[in-house]
Amino acid sequence: MTHETTPDPRPSRTPSTLVRGRWVLTAAPDGAATPAVVRDGAVLLQGDRVAEVGTWADLSARHPGAAVRGGPHDVVTPGFVNTHGHFSEGLVTGIASQYTLWEWLHALIDKVNPVMHDAAAHAGTTLQAIQLLRSGVTTANDMFCSDPGTGAPVTPGVVRALDEVGLRGVVSFGSGDADRDFGFDAIAREWDALRGAAEGSRLSTFRVGISVVGRQTPEALERSVAYAAEHGAGVHIHLQEVREEVTATFQRTGRTPVAHCAHEGLFSVPTIAAHCVWVDRDDRALLAEHRVGVAHNPVANMILASGIAPVAELRALGVDVGIGVDGPASNDAQDYLQAMKAAALLARTRELRATAMSAREAFEMATIGGARALRMDEAVGSLEPGKKADVVVLDGDSPALANVHDPYQAVVFVAGSREVKEVWVDGEPSVADGDVVRVDPAEAVRAARPVAERLVAEAGLGRLSALTGGPLDGTERF
Structure with a gap:
């Protein structure tokens, strides 16, 4: 036969x-x-x-x-489908693991974002794309997070690196204008540049990135949805990763972040939501109703002590769930096989049942499930x-x-x-x-080292990073 x-x-x-x-x-x-x-x-x-x-x-x-x-x-x-990551963290791997998410954002990411530049985007993406390919990833859904500057856009460096290494990318730029020195127009300029780079690429496609609901002014959220609809793009967003995010948004809007996105029409465009750890019954129903894909990031959720996502419950409702490695500063490894194994183990730990997730179910999440979450299942997965x-x-x-x-x-x-x-x-x-086979890993490492040292110095991370003589006991706070 x-x-x-x-x-x-x-x-x-x-x-x-x-x-x-x-x-x-x-x-x-x-x-x-x-x-x-x-x-x-x-x-x-x-x-x-x-x-x-x-x-x-x-x-x-x-x-x-x-x-x-x-x-x-x-x-x-x-090929495995990595449904969530941050190439913007490519040069700050293995740093600040003593913090939970909001502390970590304040101590590390908020300091790196303003000084990000094209060379760092290209070098960091190259290093992490090599690791993803070595662990079997062929499609990477990425959200590059930085502050949009007044100079040349930085995100085209991501597309250039992916093309050079030979990794399929779904690329987005995520930022927010609430309490910032820049407005929505600066974010849109970065989107324009990234979208243009993706259109000229054989392997990359573009999505609109929204870091979190709480960092978007109401006008920015509305314009983000309009931009995605105008350009036929999907949206890549973090949703309900930690309890503090849910509480802050509920106090401001009277709704959970998931409910607020549904109310504001965000889910009218194809959306993939990273994490969804702290989602209640109503949130889960909304995700299923609007066919929002979920990117489950088990290793990063453990490192940052964010919690365990209710993956089995989401899948039972028909939500398409894929697996992500998350960023190289929050995972910290870019090893997809680690993430796939952890996804199965965490589901079993959450329910204290070996049948909570089978190996085949984890494999499906890593392949066709991730493709469905990205609405790419007609092409990959x-x-x-x-x-x-x-x-x-x-x-x-x-x-x-x-x-x-x-x-x-x-x-x-x-x-x-x-x-x-x-x-x-x-x-x-x-x-x-x-x-x-398309790039020399040793050369990528050599090229990245001085760029990383410059980034760490400009971000003022000397008290956290050994690259500039920082402490190594893991006790540094703020």
């Missing part, structure tokens, strides 16, 4: 590649023409698309001239004919994957980033033999 789709009888001039695996986990939904699991399978890539999925015996016989990647013991999956050729190969000859008893558990609970052998983005290799 084979699982391939009906082949096109016309000869193709597009170079073909067969990606082989002992297990091909397609993330195709139940009832789809493509099965969820193909044992001793392969994926045929033609150009930037998946052409066929089937058994290795059948596809290799019908496509003898195709190049072959992967191997007979490997695990092949769709599963290995089905016609979709983008975003593919991950996990090394079945590694000690960790020597004996795969359950392929979903092997991916979610066993594999680490060192098992990521190959990553294809848009039909082209971005990782081969375990490392990125």
